[in-house]
Amino acid sequence: MVTRAPATKGGVPGERLPGHNRMDRELIMEFMKEDVIPDRAKFDDYLSVLLGVRRASQIVLPAELPDASVLGATIDDRFRQKLEGKRLPGESISEFLKGKVGKHWRKSQMAEIRHRMDILKSLYSEVVEKSHSYQVFMKWADRLGLKRKELESRPTIREVYLFTDPKVADELTELQDLRKDIRYQKLRTPDSSAVYARAFPEEQNAAYVKTLGAILGFPACCIDRYLFDRQSGILTPESRASNQLLHLEGPDEYSPFAYFTKDFFPCQPDCPEAVKMGESLYNKLQMIDSSIADRFKKHLEENAALIKEYPELIRKKVEMLERIAGRVSEGDKVEG
Numbered sequence: 001m002v003t004r005a006p007a008t009k010g011g012v013p014g015e016r017l018p019g020h021n022r023m024d025r026e027l028i029m030e031f032m033k034e035d036v037i038p039d040r041a042k043f044d045d046y047l048s049v050l051l052g053v054r055r056a057s058q059i060v061l062p063a064e065l066p067d068a069s070v071l072g073a074t075i076d077d078r079f080r081q082k083l084e085g086k087r088l089p090g091e092s093i094s095e096f097l098k099g100k101v102g103k104h105w106r107k108s109q110m111a112e113i114r115h116r117m118d119i120l121k122s123l124y125s126e127v128v129e130k131s132h133s134y135q136v137f138m139k140w141a142d143r144l145g146l147k148r149k150e151l152e153s154r155p156t157i158r159e160v161y162l163f164t165d166p167k168v169a170d171e172l173t174e175l176q177d178l179r180k181d182i183r184y185q186k187l188r189t190p191d192s193s194a195v196y197a198r199a200f201p202e203e204q205n206a207a208y209v210k211t212l213g214a215i216l217g218f219p220a221c222c223i224d225r226y227l228f229d230r231q232s233g234i235l236t237p238e239s240r241a242s243n244q245l246l247h248l249e250g251p252d253e254y255s256p257f258a259y260f261t262k263d264f265f266p267c268q269p270d271c272p273e274a275v276k277m278g279e280s281l282y283n284k285l286q287m288i289d290s291s292i293a294d295r296f297k298k299h300l301e302e303n304a305a306l307i308k309e310y311p312e313l314i315r316k317k318v319e320m321l322e323r324i325a326g327r328v329s330e331g332d333k334v335e336g
Contacts, residue, residue: 025288025289027143027144028050028144028288029288029289029292031046031140031143031144032289032292032295034136034140036066036132036133036136036137037066037136037137037140038066039295039296039299040262040299040302040303041059041064041137043261043281043295043296043299044057044260044261044262045057045058045059045162046140046141046144046146046162047281047285048217048260048261048281049146049162049163049164050144050145050146050164051281051284051285052164052284053217053260053277053280053281053284054216054217054261054277055163055165055168055214055215055216055217056161056162056163056168056172056215056216056217057161057162057163057216057261058159058160058161058216059137059159059160059161059162060153060157060158060159061128061134061157061158061159061160062124062127062128062131062134062156062157063157065128065131065133065134065137066133067131067133071127071128071131071133072156074127075120075123075124075127075128075156078123078127079116079119079120079123082119082123083116083119117155120155120156121152121155121156123156124155124156124158128156128158137160138160141160141162145164146162146163146164147162147163147164147166147168147169148160148161148162148163149161149163149168149169149172151172151175151176152176161215168215171211172215174211175208175211175212175215178202178205178207178208178211179202179208182201182202182205182208183201183202186201203230204230204231206227206231209223209226209227209230210223210227213226217277218264219266219267219271219273219274219277220273221267221271221273222264222265222266222267222271222273222274224267225237225240225265225267226265226267229265236311237265238265238307238310238311238313239310239311240265241265241266241307241310242307242308242309242310242311244268244269245269245304245307245308246308248269252270253268253269253270254269254270254304255269255270255275255278256278256297256300256301256303256304257274257275257276257277257278257279257282257300258270258271258274258275258278258304259274259278259300259303259304259307260274260277260278260281260300260303261303262303262306264303265307269304278300281296282296282297
């Protein structure tokens with residue numbers, strides 16, 4: 001059922017946003033003018049946490065940076081040069097020679113794989129963390145007073161979590177330990193499952209999914225439905241959520257407020273708990289400035305539209321992982 005948020009005037013001089021003062025409002029107005037960070041990240045990753053609607057948000061890097069394709073291509077190119085024995089731009093002579101000499105000591109396949117993983121991690125630091133877009137993203141997290149913690153998902157993939165409650169940092173440390181245990185057990189068990197399930201086995205684990213969902217502030221009903229879909233082996237959460245939107249029987253079955261953040265699949269297109277969170281952020285943005293609230297409302301529609309396309313996006317991601325897996329098995333490339 002669509003619930004309309006009450007209309008209020010925003011940006012009134014001296015008006016107080018609960019928990020925030022006028023200076024905070026002016027900073028948020030400045031933040032909204034930052035052209036390096038897209039609206040999707042502003043609303044889903046920064047403001048939803050800053051305004052207390054979510055406990056934490058997750059930014060996957062470099063994928064969610066505006067220049068992700070350039071950064072990814074740069075990592076691939078430098079990785080290829082490194083394997084060919086070439087010296088990279090800015091690489092010291094000592095580091096270059098160290099890599100060349102070390103090759104003679106790497107006799108086992110596992111030693112070579114570890115070496116390649118180390119190269120990829122180093123390239124992430126050199127390419128992504130020194131990029132202008134990365135630094136702008138992190139600068140604004142600091143300016144807005146958000147705490148952050150970075151976890152490694154793959155050698156060239158990081159998850160940056162933004163939050164305000166320091167307890168979240170400890171929960172994330174425990175979550176990363178759990179993920180390592182799940183992946184370690186998966187490596188020890190012969191497996192013929194799809195490449196995506198092998199690469200991210202934690203998404204099949206109930207404890208991991210529920211812990212991550214709670215950290216990200218998702219409604220419990222939506223977390224349970226996501227886990228049920230993921231473990232069923234019949235219909236993925238992405239396909240189920242897409243089908244729900246594509247086959248609505250009437251407008252009362254859908255609310256844009258249910259799609260209050262990216263990569264979130266409400267249990268129903270009008271889930272009351274998800275709608276409540278979307279409306280809460282909308283109302284708080286109204287108190288800051290009505291034009292920002294209008295931008296958020298448009299963004300909600302874009303989130304829902306993207307859900308419809310998710311099965312195709314996942315298919316392309318699986319194809320990419322399969323190509324990478326093929327190159328790894330041939331000994332051509334180890335990708336993060």
